[in-house]
Amino acid sequence: MIQKKICMLGTFAVGKTSLVSRFVKSLFSDKYLSSVGVKVDKKVVAVGQEQVNLLLWDIYGEDDFQKIRPSYLRGSAGYVLVVDGTRRETLEKGIILQNKTEELIGKVPFVLVVNKVDLVEKWELDDSAIAALGKRGWPAFKTSAKTGEGVENAFLTLAGKILEPSS
């Protein structure tokens, strides 16, 4: 089985951990996040005939990207950029995060996940902003860690992009 290291990226309180903890196989408790700063979980997805074992590195959310350690990103085959639909600034910081990450580990596949779609009435992000990102080649997904909406699709798409021979 193919294994891939995936990083969960996103600023504070965007719901990275909720996404991971509810929809993946978990071995370690969440307390590792605050103590070690990272937690590794597993998500198995099927791409065509192939099973892919995604090892998700969930990094403890911090507003200041400068503090994220390069060692966490090293060896990643792709990443999930999580933003909070109810807070516009998370997208802005997300874009900065994406740039920094690309600087550190080069161009690798990623997906943008706009979380908290269950609170859509409180959203500060409108569809046009997301669509604009889509035009830049950012595959964006609206998800809800609460209902599970869009989560599978996001991971599946990322796995597919990673396995594309040309990527």
Added chain:
Amino acid sequence: MDESAEKGNGSEGAKSPPAAPDPLGELRRLLFVAEEAQVSRIQERLDDPEIHAEDVSRVLPEAMVLRAAKDDALTQVLQPTVEEAIVTSVRRNPQVLVDALFPVMGPAIRKAISSALASMVESFSETLEHSFSVQGVRWRIEAWRTGKPLAEVILLRTLVYRVEQVFLIHRESGLLLQHVSATAAGVQDADMVSGMLTAIRDFVHDSFGGKEGDSLDTFQVGERSVWIEQGPHATLAAVIRGTAPRELRTVLTEAIELIHLEQADALQKFAGDATPFERSRPILEACLKAQRQQKAERVPGERRRRAVRVLRAALGVLVVGLALWAFFAARRNRRWEAYLGRLASEPGVVVTAEGRSGGKYFVAGLRDPLAADPVAMLDGSGFSRGDVESDWKPYQALTPELIAARARYLLEAPDTVKLAARDGALVATGSAPNRWIEEARSRSRLIVGISRYDDRALTDADSTKLDGFRQRIEGRVILFALGSAELSPAEVIRIREIAADLKQLSRLTTRVGRTARLEVIGRGDSVGTEDVNLGISRRRADRVVAALRPEEIGGVTLAVTGVGSARPLRAEVTEGDRELNRSVSFRVILADDHEKESVRR
């Protein structure tokens, strides 16, 4: 070519210009005139080594890459040349290689030294740690008990460990390359554990370690520890239960080195497919297996040794206990025999039954009330009075000792009298007052066990005293001057002494029922006529009697005579003899009733 072709043309043209003598050759010439020139140029190049070398140099690197990808023939071919080149280079000028290797050698040596130091410190701290723990104390006791050095005991004990799992982890991504486990548990989710191990190492490195190359090599989780061995592309992590010896570090180092050697290519190209690392399984399993065997070998032997030690200790305690019990039992028996022996030799004591019952000694028998007390005899025998059950019945013993003792008791014999029973007779010796002697004679008939009383060797103490006084009085002589009946002051003092003795004599005779008579005899020397001498001797005697004050001496009858010179105290030869005869002397006569007088005198 062109030339030869032209020559050919010329010659052929000369020989047979009009007709075509060789049409085929002509055709060939016409057809390949251009190529012929090319071929000759190629020939030229092939023959020219300079041009050839230039051509090869253009393709050599690509050719080497192609060949190296196909097989390792190039390496094999180059190896001796390269080696020789290095040897030659060093021989010629070592500095070149030294300069080239310097940046590599420094860190390599440092790493070797620091890893050697680290394993030494590891074993040191292990020893220290165990020195101050409860277990450490136990081991110290064991070392003391078995006489082994402490270090050896610790070594024996620390060998109890097992490598439970070994992870081979891709260094960069933290992805799991291979995993082996000694137990069924923990096999699942090894991929997540692998990621987490990497994350934690990164975290520690980022937080505490500074330099590149510093990394977390060991960490402890409860009784398990994780030992990490880092290679350039992959990391080996061994999960160990218990305390492993530092030799394990070498095993791990060699394993990661071997994997890098065998699978360098696969490691470099790794992109998530762990299948090629199936090959490394035996190497990882060797890390598990070797350590498990050690443990399996050790435990039963140790158990057996411990069992033998426990058994030996128990036997020791038993033997010592038995020896102590035997010693004390023997001592008690010896003391008991000694006590019985003393009872047997004790007059008036007869043992009729003795023995042990209910852990207590008992003795029963007969005892004369006058015999020694057997219960009191327990004191100093090694037993306390409470240790022995005693039952003594009174009786009268007829042994000589007891007869004598009873006689003494019944006769109330004074200490100056010794009594002994001999052949049915009671023999009294020593001295006793006259009155006791009289009473004993009559009372001895009542004593059981004697038929005769013999007090011939018993002295009458009163008679002895009376004799003493008598001799003292009779030993004194009162002297007078020539022709005088007057007393000198010295003689008066002597008379008073006589008077004092007389008083005591008188008291004693009264007590023992006897009477005493004092004869006072006056004398004169042979000088002068007998009439005169008689007269003066009588006067002298009277004078002494008067000085004795007879009224103060009751109970003693006085008889006064004057014998002149008829019975001189000494035959007169010298003047001294005569002086002695001018004197008064005394004689004491003691009288009892006649019977007694006849018996004693």
